[in-house]
Amino acid sequence: MENTFRDQIKLLSRMLFTFFFLFLILIGGLFYLIDNPETFESSKTDSLQDVTEADDKVENTIDLANGFIDDEGMEATIQNCTGCHSAQLVTQNRMSREGWKATIKWMQETQNLWDLGANEELILTYLSKNYAPTKKGRRQNLENIEWYELE
Amino acid sequence: MDRRDFSQKLSLAAMASILGTEIVFGNQMPSTYLPLGLQDSDPFKLFKKDGEMEVLNNRPWNIEAKAHLLNDKITPNKFMFIRNNGKIPENIDPSTWTLTIDGESVNRKKTYTLSELKTKFPQYTYQLTLECGGNGRSEFNPPAKGNQWTVGAVSCANWTGVRLRDILEDVGIKSNAVYIGYHAADTHLSGDPNKEPISRGVPISKAMQDETLVAFSMNGEDIPIAHGFPLRLVCGGWPASTSGKWITRLSVRDVVHDGAKMGGTSYRVPCETVAPGSKVEDSNMCIIESMPVKSLITYPKSGALLKEGKVLKINGHAWAGELEVSKMEFSIDFGSTWQHCTLEKPTNRLAWQHFDTSVSFPKKGYYEVWARATDSNGKSQPMVLPGWNPKGYLNNACHRIAVKVV
Numbered sequence: 001m002e003n004t005f006r007d008q009i010k011l012l013s014r015m016l017f018t019f020f021f022l023f024l025i026l027i028g029g030l031f032y033l034i035d036n037p038e039t040f041e042s043s044k045t046d047s048l049q050d051v052t053e054a055d056d057k058v059e060n061t062i063d064l065a066n067g068f069i070d071d072e073g074m075e076a077t078i079q080n081c082t083g084c085h086s087a088q089l090v091t092q093n094r095m096s097r098e099g100w101k102a103t104i105k106w107m108q109e110t111q112n113l114w115d116l117g118a119n120e121e122l123i124l125t126y127l128s129k130n131y132a133p134t135k136k137g138r139r140q141n142l143e144n145i146e147w148y149e150l151e
Numbered sequence: 152m153d154r155r156d157f158s159q160k161l162s163l164a165a166m167a168s169i170l171g172t173e174i175v176f177g178n179q180m181p182s183t184y185l186p187l188g189l190q191d192s193d194p195f196k197l198f199k200k201d202g203e204m205e206v207l208n209n210r211p212w213n214i215e216a217k218a219h220l221l222n223d224k225i226t227p228n229k230f231m232f233i234r235n236n237g238k239i240p241e242n243i244d245p246s247t248w249t250l251t252i253d254g255e256s257v258n259r260k261k262t263y264t265l266s267e268l269k270t271k272f273p274q275y276t277y278q279l280t281l282e283c284g285g286n287g288r289s290e291f292n293p294p295a296k297g298n299q300w301t302v303g304a305v306s307c308a309n310w311t312g313v314r315l316r317d318i319l320e321d322v323g324i325k326s327n328a329v330y331i332g333y334h335a336a337d338t339h340l341s342g343d344p345n346k347e348p349i350s351r352g353v354p355i356s357k358a359m360q361d362e363t364l365v366a367f368s369m370n371g372e373d374i375p376i377a378h379g380f381p382l383r384l385v386c387g388g389w390p391a392s393t394s395g396k397w398i399t400r401l402s403v404r405d406v407v408h409d410g411a412k413m414g415g416t417s418y419r420v421p422c423e424t425v426a427p428g429s430k431v432e433d434s435n436m437c438i439i440e441s442m443p444v445k446s447l448i449t450y451p452k453s454g455a456l457l458k459e460g461k462v463l464k465i466n467g468h469a470w471a472g473e474l475e476v477s478k479m480e481f482s483i484d485f486g487s488t489w490q491h492c493t494l495e496k497p498t499n500r501l502a503w504q505h506f507d508t509s510v511s512f513p514k515k516g517y518y519e520v521w522a523r524a525t526d527s528n529g530k531s532q533p534m535v536l537p538g539w540n541p542k543g544y545l546n547n548a549c550h551r552i553a554v555k556v557v
Contacts, residue, residue, distance in 0.1 A: 086210035089210075093294065093296055094294040103296055110411075111340070111346075133292075133294045135292065138535040138536050139534070142552075146454045147456050147555065148455065150451055150463075
């Protein structure tokens, strides 16, 4: 009888301790998230590197089937831009809205691109938001260096 | 590319416009089916390229090398960059292929078969540097539009063919000849048969140089399909776009050739230097001629970890368009001091030159080995980006590799 009571006490204290421990982890995690709100969002560069295989799912904001960033206007961009050239010719470029507009105009004047109608606004907004230039300066650091031992 | 997904996103009309023809019974085509003409192929197998080559664009095909892949003295096909403006011609038959010389400044139009070209004129082989005008575009700020080439859009292979000059002299050209322009069998991306993807050329003085060839072989074999089989104009030292592939016609013009990609911002830079990001009127843009002095460290590959006290052997190539490279230097202290490399003479005019040297490092740490070539006019490569231009041409800034002494 006495032993059973002791066992029950032991079990109860173990359970209490476990719950307390889990509670600590939860609170700690929440505090970490408050400090690091970007934890569950990948940055754009990360997601670009993630695209190694064509697939039909959308992962990390890049539509893996076509290589475009999944956002409003993507469908219109695919329909109007990838008829003649690959998505890569778009996604490797960075331009301001003005620059994208000038490119569309150039393609209309010289490359048989049709009138985009109401889609032009949508496409321009999509491109200038998702493929905007970043300041690079006059010379950048060497990046993505794969270190290897030289014999 | 996933076919189902791609098909779903493309309407029949869009597919038809890509194929350049109506899809008959298209309404009965299963929605999961992608027509053959649209399917991707493996570019490495298709063009016999090394797996480390970088595909920038698959429609049209644009593929570049990396610095360390270009270590061979004579660039083999597997490491040669591919730059296309249009679609590679299909069903090429060399037995029926002809080259026509026409234009305002020929006495009489004349057509040659491939075998006539090969037997009628003496053949020459030169090692010629071909660099894309936009090589290095990816570094420009503000960014420049187009394929974002890094450093690998350059090659120096052996080209065999006949001199363009010999052909032009056989045809007979007038004294008012200014320019030659090529026309080729590649087709426009839009499928429009009336449009040429690219039709560029060179001034008559460049056309008449010994080394300007109408070539039919590369590195001793038929020119690979992606590089212009069966006939290519080769103008070493100039933007590689002047070296027309799959050529069928050369026009001797009494004006500066005005074919596709000769005007606007194409292969042209501001005649006077402009601030980065400036708008430049077409009338203030000048055609690029000789490419500027440049070099690449092709060994070792960037990222070498070197044991302290060990000497690092480096080597690479340097070229200077129409000119020769007269001096080659390297720096391990970001340009504070420069030391000489051993530099070889070119095999022939317009061939790249090889350099090598041994580098010692004073202590452990992160280093960058910078390379700087100087041409025979005394012009050196800049360490920062050279003059900004709307399309990002002529970036000949020094190449560098990262090294860690551990």
